[in-house]
Amino acid sequence: MEGMPVAPTQDALYAGLDLELSWSERDLPQRERTRHVHGLHPYLGKYIPQVVEVLLGRFVRPGGRVLDPFAGSGTTLVQALESGVHAAGSDVAAFNCLLIAVKTRRYNLFALEHDVRDTLRRFDALSTDEAGGGAPAFLRRWYAPAAAADLLRFRSLILHSEHADVLRVVLARAARSARLTTHFDLDFPRAPVRDEYWCHKHRRRCRPVERADHFLRRYALDTVARLKAFARVRGGGVDADVVHSDARDLVWDAIGTATGVVVAWTVDWLIRRVIAAS
Numbered sequence: 071m072e073g074m075p076v077a078p079t080q081d082a083l084y085a086g087l088d089l090e091l092s093w094s095e096r097d098l099p100q101r102e103r104t105r106h107v108h109g110l111h112p113y114l115g116k117y118i119p120q121v122v123e124v125l126l127g128r129f130v131r132p133g134g135r136v137l138d139p140f141a142g143s144g145t146t147l148v149q150a151l152e153s154g155v156h157a158a159g160s161d162v163a164a165f166n167c168l169l170i171a172v173k174t175r176r177y178n179l180f181a182l183e184h185d186v187r188d189t190l191r192r193f194d195a196l197s198t199d200e201a202g203g204g205a206p207a208f209l210r211r212w213y214a215p216a217a218a219a220d221l222l223r224f225r226s227l228i229l230h231s232e233h234a235d236v237l238r239v240v241l242a243r244a245a246r247s248a249r250l251t252t253h254f255d256l257d258f259p260r261a262p263v264r265d266e267y268w269c270h271k272h273r274r275r276c277r278p279v280e281r282a283d284h285f286l287r288r289y290a291l292d293t294v295a296r297l298k299a300f301a302r303v304r305g306g307g308v309d310a311d312v313v314h315s316d317a318r319d320l321v322w323d324a325i326g327t328a329t330g331v332v333v334a335w336t337v338d339w340l341i342r343r344v345i346a347a348s
Contacts, residue, residue: 106300113143122149139317144170154305174310220282248282
C-alpha cells in the first residue's frame with residue numbers, strides 16, 4: 071500500500087549488527103558458553119564469556135587491568151584472567167563473591183583433588199546420626215528426608231576441609247538440584263512438589279528428587295575438573311581481587327592502590343559503547 075512504512079530487509083538489519091558479537095547456537099553451543107569455571111554453578115542473567123573476550127581484546131591490552139563493580143557470577147573476572155588481564159570486582163551478594171573467589175583463586179591442584187576426594191570418602195562413611203542434629207524447618211519443607219540428611223551430612227564435613235569454599239559451592243549447587251520442585255522450574259520454585267508430575271523438560275512423567283548424595287558426588291568431581299581446566303588456560307602472572315560490598319559504598323581509588331587496579335572498565339559500559347557505535 072502506497073505510503074505504508076516498509077519493513078527493513080534482512081541485509082539492512084544485519085548491516086547494523088556487530089557480527090563479531092553475534093553468534094548462533096550452532097556457532098556457539100552451550101559447552102562453549104559454559105566452558106571450565108563459567109559452568110561451575112548456575113546463575114541467572116549472566117552474559118556469555120565470548121562477549122567479554124571480544125571486548126577485552128578490543129579495549130584492554132594484555133597485562134592491563136579491568137574492574138567490574140557489579141561482578142555477579144564473575145564472568146568478566148574469569149575471562150579477564152583467561153585473556154591475560156588483571157581483574158578486580160565487587161558484588162553486594164555474599165554468595166556471588168564466594169563463587170567468584172572459588173572460580174578465580176589459584177590452587178595446588180593435587181591438594182585440591184585429594185581434599186575433595188577425601189571429603190567424598192568421609193561423606194560415604196559418615197552416618198546421618200554422626201552428622202548431628204535434625205533438619206530445620208526450611209529443609210523439611212523443601213527437601214525429601216533423605217536429601218536433607220545428605221546435605222546436612224556433607225555440610226558437617228566442610229569446616230574440616232582445606233578447601234572449604236570450594237565445597238560450599240558444591241553444596242549450594244547440589245542443594246539447588248535436590249529441591250522438591252519440578253525439573254523445569256529450578257530457578258523459581260513457588261511451592262514444594264511432592265507428587266508425580268508431567269515434566270515439560272523431559273516430556274514424560276517425573277517424580278521430585280528424593281536424595282542428594284549423587285548430586286554431591288557428581289558436582290564435587292565436576293568442580294575439580296573445571297578448576298583444573300581453567301588452570302590450564304588462565305594467563306600467567308594475573309590475578310583477581312574480589313570485594314564483598316555495594317559498589318556505591320566503595321572507594322575505588324583505595325582499592326586501586328591496594329590491588330594495582332588502574333583502568334576501570336566494565337563490560338556493561340563496553341557493551342553500551344559498542345552498541346552506540348554500531
